[in-house]
Amino acid sequence: MATQYLWNLLVSAAVVVSLRLLFLLYNVVVAQPRRLRSALRRQGLSGPPPAFLLGNILEMKRARDAAAKAAPLSGPPPAHNCGAALLPFFDEWRKQYGEVFVFSLGTTQIMHVTQPEMVREITTCTSLDLGKPTYQAKERGALLGQGILTSNGPHWVHQRKILAPELYMDKVKGMINLIQDSTISLCESWKRQVEEAGGLAEIKIDEYMRSFSGDVISRACFGSNYSKGEEIFLKLRALQEVSSKKLFVSGTGMRHLPTKSNREAWALEKDIKTLVLNVAKERDEAGFEKDLLQMVLEGARQSDLSQDAVDRFVVDNCKNIYLAGYETTAVSATWCLMLLASNPEWQDLVRREVVDICKGQVPDYEAAKKMKLLTMAINESLRLYPPVSVVSREALKDMKFGNINVPKGVNLWTLVTTLHTDPEIWGSDSYEFNPQRFANGITGACKYPYLYMPFGVGPRLCLGQNLALVELKILISFILSKYSISLSPKYVHSPLLNLVIEPKFGVHLLVKPL
Numbered sequence: 001m002a003t004q005y006l007w008n009l010l011v012s013a014a015v016v017v018s019l020r021l022l023f024l025l026y027n028v029v030v031a032q033p034r035r036l037r038s039a040l041r042r043q044g045l046s047g048p049p050p051a052f053l054l055g056n057i058l059e060m061k062r063a064r065d066a067a068a069k070a071a072p073l074s075g076p077p078p079a080h081n082c083g084a085a086l087l088p089f090f091d092e093w094r095k096q097y098g099e100v101f102v103f104s105l106g107t108t109q110i111m112h113v114t115q116p117e118m119v120r121e122i123t124t125c126t127s128l129d130l131g132k133p134t135y136q137a138k139e140r141g142a143l144l145g146q147g148i149l150t151s152n153g154p155h156w157v158h159q160r161k162i163l164a165p166e167l168y169m170d171k172v173k174g175m176i177n178l179i180q181d182s183t184i185s186l187c188e189s190w191k192r193q194v195e196e197a198g199g200l201a202e203i204k205i206d207e208y209m210r211s212f213s214g215d216v217i218s219r220a221c222f223g224s225n226y227s228k229g230e231e232i233f234l235k236l237r238a239l240q241e242v243s244s245k246k247l248f249v250s251g252t253g254m255r256h257l258p259t260k261s262n263r264e265a266w267a268l269e270k271d272i273k274t275l276v277l278n279v280a281k282e283r284d285e286a287g288f289e290k291d292l293l294q295m296v297l298e299g300a301r302q303s304d305l306s307q308d309a310v311d312r313f314v315v316d317n318c319k320n321i322y323l324a325g326y327e328t329t330a331v332s333a334t335w336c337l338m339l340l341a342s343n344p345e346w347q348d349l350v351r352r353e354v355v356d357i358c359k360g361q362v363p364d365y366e367a368a369k370k371m372k373l374l375t376m377a378i379n380e381s382l383r384l385y386p387p388v389s390v391v392s393r394e395a396l397k398d399m400k401f402g403n404i405n406v407p408k409g410v411n412l413w414t415l416v417t418t419l420h421t422d423p424e425i426w427g428s429d430s431y432e433f434n435p436q437r438f439a440n441g442i443t444g445a446c447k448y449p450y451l452y453m454p455f456g457v458g459p460r461l462c463l464g465q466n467l468a469l470v471e472l473k474i475l476i477s478f479i480l481s482k483y484s485i486s487l488s489p490k491y492v493h494s495p496l497l498n499l500v501i502e503p504k505f506g507v508h509l510l511v512k513p514l
């Protein structure tokens with residue numbers, strides 16, 4: 001009798017729990033998305049019809065893969081094939097539904113905005129109620145933890161306060177030696193290749209740009225523990241690769257399943273944590289050093305966080321700085337060199353300026369500051385191939401932008417590639433490489449300067465902008481002062497959107513000493 005009673009109790013409890021779980025699941029997957037979509041549609045916003053559960057994810061993925069297949073073409077990039085062509089579905093939807101439209105990533109609902117005034121209002125909004133998308137923090141948890149890139153509210157404010165001063169220009173000036181060392185070591189390996197090839201080498205430059213950028217960040221972050229830093233960054237890179245495969249399953253809740261890539265990610269995450277904490281521990285034993293890791297450590301320890309929270313703070317922010325600065329800088333250098341290789345007249349102009357200013361010396365901070373034509377070429381390259389293609393935010397409370405009431409939970413996206421190539425904003429040559437448009441700075445280059453945002457805008461502006469620009473200037477100017485570069489016939493133009501916009505088949509250059 002007692003057993004029967006217990007059994008009935010267990011069955012009833014199981015039924016109640018299952019019903020509760022089903023209800024929660026229904027709420028997250030069906031009811032909540034529908035509620036948010038209809039709240040926006042009631043205000044007159046339209047958009048592509050979402051498929052049940054997956055929203056518009058599959059059509060986005062299909063269009064992205066089709067664009068990558070259609071793009072390959074030998075020789076210099078055709079004008080129409082810069083940045084914006086990567087995400088054709090957005091342009092199609094924009095034509096069909098207007099400058100503000102809604103679409104769905106399954107459980108996450110997006111309001112896509114390219115209307116200039118509203119973009120300005122969103123990107124410069126300082127309210128902590130507008131934050132980074134929470135689904136990204138969940139999906140990229142293994143990769144980014146709770147570091148600055150995805151955190152919100154007071155936790156973000158605290159991290160920004162500690163990290164920002166470490167990347168101000170006066171600190172970047174102190175990194176010039178290590179940037180010069182990494183530049184020289186890249187050019188020396190090119191020199192060996194050119195000599196072995198008898199004076200003209202074909203070089204696939206992508207990996208060189210990556211090791212340059214990784215080298216700079218390793219040295220800036222880890223100082224004399226730099227070789228340990230390299231080991232950490234190799235693992236982070238592997239983690240980034242595993243994570244980029246999951247780009248288009250965001251919002252589908254797949255992150256909890258023990259799939260092969262999730263298991264790989266979890267193992268890498270554990271290794272990285274152990275390695276970073278070991279370096280921090282060695283610090284305590286060996287003494288003081290003034291690098292980024294030390295500053296993060298001190299900042300975390302000065303706040304009243306528990307030991308566990310300090311550890312998390314340090315590990316997550318090391319990961320975040322690396323991930324924010326490594327691939328973005330490397331891919332920017334790659335695209336800029338590709339564009340200069342396929343535009344010899346601009347290559348000559350920039351080289352003349354470099355030779356004039358540097359007079360055979362390795363460029364330093366003062367020289368980099370004076371290079372106006374190079375700055376224009378870099379700006380133009382970041383316009384056509386902005387590594388970060390989407391600026392995204394989430395309404396963490398009910399908010400209002402323009403005349404639209406945005407309910408809590410809705411994500412706001414603005415597509416940087418679309419804004420950077422819109423003929424309405426940049427003129428009829430908006431798809432062409434024409435650094436001259438930046439002769440009078442960003443204000444002179446386009447109708448709405450605040451829509452040029454390779455480093456983002458507003459309170460979440462890139463912290464590494466100074467470092468990245470100095471790195472790009474020193475590296476590119478030194479390469480141009482040593483070599484003449486042109487596109488190899490092997491080069492296939494196929495920009496692909498992963499976590500950043502990258503050349504799918506790499507960039508092959510013909511490199512010849514001057």
Ligand code: HEM
Nearest residue numbers: 148324325328329332387388454455456460462463464468
């Ligand atoms: C050409 C290279 C780079 C580009 C194009 C770039 C671009 C960006 C963009 C667009 C954002 C803002 C994203 C948003 O608003 O949602 C951002 C944020 C950030 N970047 Fe960069 N970045 C570059 C290099 C770097 C470097 C070298 C570092 C550090 C060493 C860095 C550290 C950061 C950090 C910490 C943030 C987060 C700021 C915050 O949320 O408060 N970036 N970056």
